Amino acid sequence: MTLREILVVERQGHDNASVLAVTGWLANAFNAFVRGLCVYAAPDPTIAECFAIGDRPMRAVSDHLDRQRDESVVPVETGFRATLTEAGASGDWARIDSGAAVDTGPLRARLVDLVVLPRPAGDDHASLRLVESFLSDGGTPCLLVPEAIDLPVSFDRILLAWNGSREAKRALDAALPLLARAAAVQVVMVGEPTESEAQGHIDALAARLARHGITIDARHHPRGHTAQQILESCRTFDADLLVLGAYGQSRTTEAILGGVTRTVLLNAPVPVLMDR
Template sequence: MLKDLLIYLPSYPRPVSRSALRRAIDFARRMEAHATCIVGETTVPPPVAFHPYGVDLETRLAERQREVHQTARSELAAFEEEASRVGLAHEGRIVKSAYGEEDDQLLAAARLHSLTVVPMPEDAEASADLVQTLVFEAGRPVLVLPEGGSETFSLDDVVVAWDGTRAAARAVADAMPLLERAAKVRIVTVGRDKPLPEHGSAHDLATHLRRNGIKATAQEEERGSRSVGGALDQAAGKADLMVMGAFGHSRIRDFFLGGATRHVLREPRRATLLSH
């Protein structure tokens, strides 16, 4: 059940768009959930190149901090306005933190909610790092919502990235409330990536989901010269949602060599539910 959701909105280095916020709220509405919004108000870090700091730099930093504070207040007001407009049960607050330490309070909140929704501004490396921290440390799934596209959340076509691992199985279990609402579910495996166990194929998973009343089919995508993430992207096409286990290999390997999860976070093209 996804009845108690957390939505995170950054105010620094850039906020999310109103359309991305509306999509997050529409998701909560579809789940008939309560939504708690945390708006992060981060302390603006001084540029290292300007050390030692002069009065002029301190003045500019103070001005920038006031801008961040006003952005945070505007984002909270926008959340409350949009949530009230659709009749969503909600609450929201601004959380202040030092730069680089914003994860701690958010993690504490994420562990007390069914799922955390993270709308991602374009070219926001900080948001990608935050999602990785949430996936690994919160013990709850994370829904990434990239900028662009519709302001409504759809489940007409859902893709499950399946490789037979524990992380993939965890993602499927966490996504069951969404899969049950989906018009169709496609289980996609990428050929020649890694061998699947004898009884852990996409067809086996599709059978399991159908026994739970979910309209699921299985398909295999040949990797060829593409990365696993690229192959999954092409197989997903115009899917509304992708469900995938985060970092199926070791985290260290994925950090240095990349991987399907880092591909998704680097170039998010659709809503993606990540679990670990």
């Protein structure tokens, strides 16, 4: 299992340096083809342009808005191309209107091995909805990258949050190429009813990963808030990547209850690899 094709989602008007740094590292490490997708907001006409009447004036307004749109995404494409050059990778680039991104963006995810996305801020509902659409409808693992990360990128210390669920298993499978390259892998379990049951899970997981040449260190926290324990484990282990199963419940339920996935997603100090 490896990564041969990556989709990186960039946002017009935002700082895309972190997602590009991670994408460049992945492209170089796995010799992957990279597809760039810029999500842009269509420019609004001025008040005067709203009153344009007749074919020629309306065509002039349309042409002006098209030029504004084209100019606004130039820096995004330039940054993407520079990342490919530095990584020695090949790829292509496209743009998509933010109004269509939630519906059509995930369709592009189904043809790649990994999607790299900027992590949304808690009050950025549009970006959060976009991320949720990729997680729920894309069918492909997603790597969520905070705006501020340590550079250069090096996923040497990986924390795996494990509860034995289907989602955790899918996230683990997605992470195998990265786990195999890591210098240290720690597994954290939170809230199993007994120590012996938790140890049984850990032993079985360790045996499976050992067959892939991966050695793990494990930590069990029988009590405590799951999200906070995972976040604290990221810090104490000095992780540079967190692997986590996403949305064990419905997205609506998790949004209402402030679920583990959302809390970790919005607060993790490192990139988070998720699948569901």
